[in-house]
Amino acid sequence: LEQPFNPNGEKVTYIAVGDDYVAKKLVEKAAKSPYLVVQASYESKLTEQADVVLPVSIWAEQEGHYINLDGRIRKAEKAITAPENVRDNLDVLTELAKRMKVNLDADWTKAIRERKSSVSLN
Incomplete structure (x- = not known):
C-alpha cells in the first residue's frame, strides 16, 4: 500500500x-x-x-484460501468470530459487484490451479 x-x-x-x-x-x-x-x-x-x-473483518475473523510457496491453494480457518454486522472482504466485494450488475466468475480457483507457480524451491 x-x-x-x-x-x-x-x-x-x-x-x-x-x-x-x-x-x-x-x-x-x-x-x-x-x-x-x-x-x-x-x-x-x-x-x-x-x-x-x-x-470488514480482520484476517483472524475470516475463512478463506491462500497460496503457499509451492503455488498450492490452502484453506485458512477462522480463529475468532467477527462482531455482529461486520462482513468479510469477499462478502462486501461480492455484494458491490451484484449491485453494479457485474458477473463474477464463480470458479476463481480454476485460474489459480492452471497458472504456473512464480516461486521455485530448487
Missing part, C-alpha cells in the same frame, strides 16, 4: 485496505478524491477522511 496512485478526474475513489497498514502517501493522495469510499478493518487517517467506510 505504499504505491502512489493519482486520481485523474475520477469522481469516486474506492480503496480496499482490509487490515493492511495505511501509508501516509496513500492518505495524502486519497485526500484529492472528490468522493472517497474505504473498505477497512481498522480506523485510520484514511477512514477519517472517507465519505463512506465499509467495515
Whole structure:
C-alpha cells in the first residue's frame, strides 16, 4: 500500500485496505478524491477522511484460501468470530459487484490451479 496512485478526474475513489497498514502517501493522495469510499478493518487517517467506510473483518475473523510457496491453494480457518454486522472482504466485494450488475466468475480457483507457480524451491 505504499504505491502512489493519482486520481485523474475520477469522481469516486474506492480503496480496499482490509487490515493492511495505511501509508501516509496513500492518505495524502486519497485526500484529492472528490468522493472517497474505504473498505477497512481498522480506523485510520484514511477512514477519517472517507465519505463512506465499509467495515470488514480482520484476517483472524475470516475463512478463506491462500497460496503457499509451492503455488498450492490452502484453506485458512477462522480463529475468532467477527462482531455482529461486520462482513468479510469477499462478502462486501461480492455484494458491490451484484449491485453494479457485474458477473463474477464463480470458479476463481480454476485460474489459480492452471497458472504456473512464480516461486521455485530448487
